Amino acid sequence: EDKVVQSPLSLVVHEGDTVTLNCSYEVTNFRSLLWYKQEKKAPTFLFMLTSSGIEKKSGRLSSILDKKELFSILNITATQTGDSAVYLCAPAGGTSYGKLTFGQGTILTVHP
Amino acid sequence: SAVISQKPSRDICQRGTSLTIQCQVDSQVTMMFWYRQQPGQSLTLIATANQGSEATYESGFVIDKFPISRPNLTFSTLTVSNMSPEDSSIYLCSVELGRSTQNIQYFGAGTRLSVL
Numbered sequence: 454e455d456k457v458v459q460s461p462l463s464l465v466v467h468e469g470d471t472v473t474l475n476c477s478y479e480v481t482n483f484r485s486l487l488w489y490k491q492e493k494k495a496p497t498f499l500f501m502l503t504s505s506g507i508e509k510k511s512g513r514l515s516s517i518l519d520k521k522e523l524f525s526i527l528n529i530t531a532t533q534t535g536d537s538a539v540y541l542c543a544p545a546g547g548t549s550y551g552k553l554t555f556g557q558g559t560i561l562t563v564h565p
Numbered sequence: 566s567a568v569i570s571q572k573p574s575r576d577i578c579q580r581g582t583s584l585t586i587q588c589q590v591d592s593q594v595t596m597m598f599w600y601r602q603q604p605g606q607s608l609t610l611i612a613t614a615n616q617g618s619e620a621t622y623e624s625g626f627v628i629d630k631f632p633i634s635r636p637n638l639t640f641s642t643l644t645v646s647n648m649s650p651e652d653s654s655i656y657l658c659s660v661e662l663g664r665s666t667q668n669i670q671y672f673g674a675g676t677r678l679s680v681l
């Protein structure tokens with residue numbers, strides 16, 4: 454059975470802090486790993502990672518994948534209150550298409 | 566990305582009734598997905614809906630409870646049948662746009678369902 458574990462489950466920080474969110478996975482026929490941000494209902498896409506060791510960056514967010522150790526991290530630098538959300542990790546696996554298995558998420562709260 | 570419209574955005578229903586949720590995309594897509602997110606939980610895939618074929622359901626979900634239609638490449642519906650309070654969840658549709666963005670799923674705004 455596919456398994457995704459995210460840590461920490463929740464995190465409270467102050468604006469300006471840097472946070473690191475972790476995701477470990479066991480997925481059959483691994484294809485890629487995706488990160489999403491969920492603020493209200495709809496998850497919004499952040500990154501897709503397919504290769505080990507290649508950092509993807511978007512502004513203050515960055516992410517990297519280790520396919521040997523089966524984990525990924527999402528870093529957020531200089532956090533802002535607008536970063537408060539649930540961050541979801543979802544490896545894509547399967548044979549005919551990339552079925553996503555979502556982790557339980559990390560609840561990030563950024564205080565002013 | 567794509568514009569994905571999901572209706573209704575929320576509803577309150579009586580137990581024993583059924584609700585049909587609609588998902589409309591502004592471009593033709595092959596793969597559409599339906600998820601459930603129970604309170605405080607992560608997203609769980611209900612089924613995959615491909616145009617022209619029967620939906621593929623995940624373990625724990627059955628067609629009688631969650632019938633799905635996919636009449637064309639831009640539209641799908643999910644019905645939650647014979648509802649009970651345990652069906653109170655957010656239901657989300659998502660789409661995969663194509664080869665250049667393979668594996669990336671884009672989500673509709675979701676339907677928040679409360680069953681009394």
